[in-house]
Amino acid sequence: MDMSDGQDVLFRTLADPTRRALFERLCREGEKTVGALTARAGVSQPVVSKHLKLLKQAGLVNDRHEGRQTHYSARLAALSPLVDWTSEMTGFWQNRFDDLEDLLKRMDQ
Amino acid sequence: MDMSDGQDVLFRTLADPTRRALFERLCREGEKTVGALTARAGVSQPVVSKHLKLLKQAGLVNDRHEGRQTHYSARLAALSPLVDWTSEMTGFWQNRFDDLEDLLKRMDQ
DNA sequence: CGCTTACATAGCTCACCGGCTATATATAAA
DNA sequence: TTTATATATAGCCGGTGAGCTATGTAAGCG
Numbered sequence: 001m002d003m004s005d006g007q008d009v010l011f012r013t014l015a016d017p018t019r020r021a022l023f024e025r026l027c028r029e030g031e032k033t034v035g036a037l038t039a040r041a042g043v044s045q046p047v048v049s050k051h052l053k054l055l056k057q058a059g060l061v062n063d064r065h066e067g068r069q070t071h072y073s074a075r076l077a078a079l080s081p082l083v084d085w086t087s088e089m090t091g092f093w094q095n096r097f098d099d100l101e102d103l104l105k106r107m108d109q
Numbered sequence: 110m111d112m113s114d115g116q117d118v119l120f121r122t123l124a125d126p127t128r129r130a131l132f133e134r135l136c137r138e139g140e141k142t143v144g145a146l147t148a149r150a151g152v153s154q155p156v157v158s159k160h161l162k163l164l165k166q167a168g169l170v171n172d173r174h175e176g177r178q179t180h181y182s183a184r185l186a187a188l189s190p191l192v193d194w195t196s197e198m199t200g201f202w203q204n205r206f207d208d209l210e211d212l213l214k215r216m217d218q
Numbered sequence: 219c220g221c222t223t224a225c226a227t228a229g230c231t232c233a234c235c236g237g238c239t240a241t242a243t244a245t246a247a248a
Numbered sequence: 249t250t251t252a253t254a255t256a257t258a259g260c261c262g263g264t265g266a267g268c269t270a271t272g273t274a275a276g277c278g
Binding site: 007008011012014015017020023024027028030074076079082083086089090092093096 | 116117120121123124126129132133136137139183185188191192195198199201202205
């Protein structure tokens with residue numbers, strides 16, 4: 001019934017700049033190891049790991065283990081609630097605009 | 110140079126559920142007074158006012174003073190950085206997909 | 219088997235933020 | 249002019265969360 005949960009998690013997860021930057025890098029540059037991500041993240045490796053964990057819980061990334069390293073990649077499908085939300089918001093405006101047009105038409109008669 | 114500022118403010122502002130709910134109501138139902146918003150917000154009037162202040166600072170709402178009351182309304186244009194960001198992220202994926210296709214084509218020759 | 223490397227987890231601290239009440243300000247009403 | 253109503257501001261408090269260091273776990277290497 002309530003679609004807001006997915007949106008809630010998404011907004012909350014993407015609100016942090018460091019975390020969003022990690023996700024953006026995975027989108028731009030594709031699959032990366034934790035070490036590669038840590039190199040230019042500006043924060044310590046444990047912090048990167050923690051953020052990646054939260055991103056994974058939000059469904060925004062996948063992880064793949066290969067020996068000692070873990071490769072992370074972006075899951076763009078997870079963004080759909082965000083897209084849905086924005087189009088819903090703009091849609092409401094459209095509806096009210098239509099209503100206004102209807103009203104004006106009826107007043108014109 | 111850095112487009113991330115607008116995105117940062119937007120994500121941070123919309124991350125709070127109470128605040129996002131206020132914005133959603135303004136989108137759905139159009140202009141509302143603080144009192145009308147407070148009635149079904151589940152929090153006290155000062156909290157609503159504080160959230161509206163933050164929404165205004167993010168450019169997400171307008172306010173209009175009429176006697177003792179203040180009418181707030183949604184500014185959907187403020188959502189564009191969000192739309193830009195999502196299409197940018199999905200765009201990166203598209204580019205890498207194109208690169209992959211190119212690579213496969215070249216390998217095929 | 220030690221030793222190193224790659225990542226995850228634990229535990230701490232500190233700043234921020236969302237909630238509250240109390241109060242200020244401003245406009246309408248009596 | 250006093251009183252009531254609508255909103256904003258001030259100030260306090262508790263929880264959350266992002267950062268750190270230290271340590272655990274597990275895989276490659278001598």
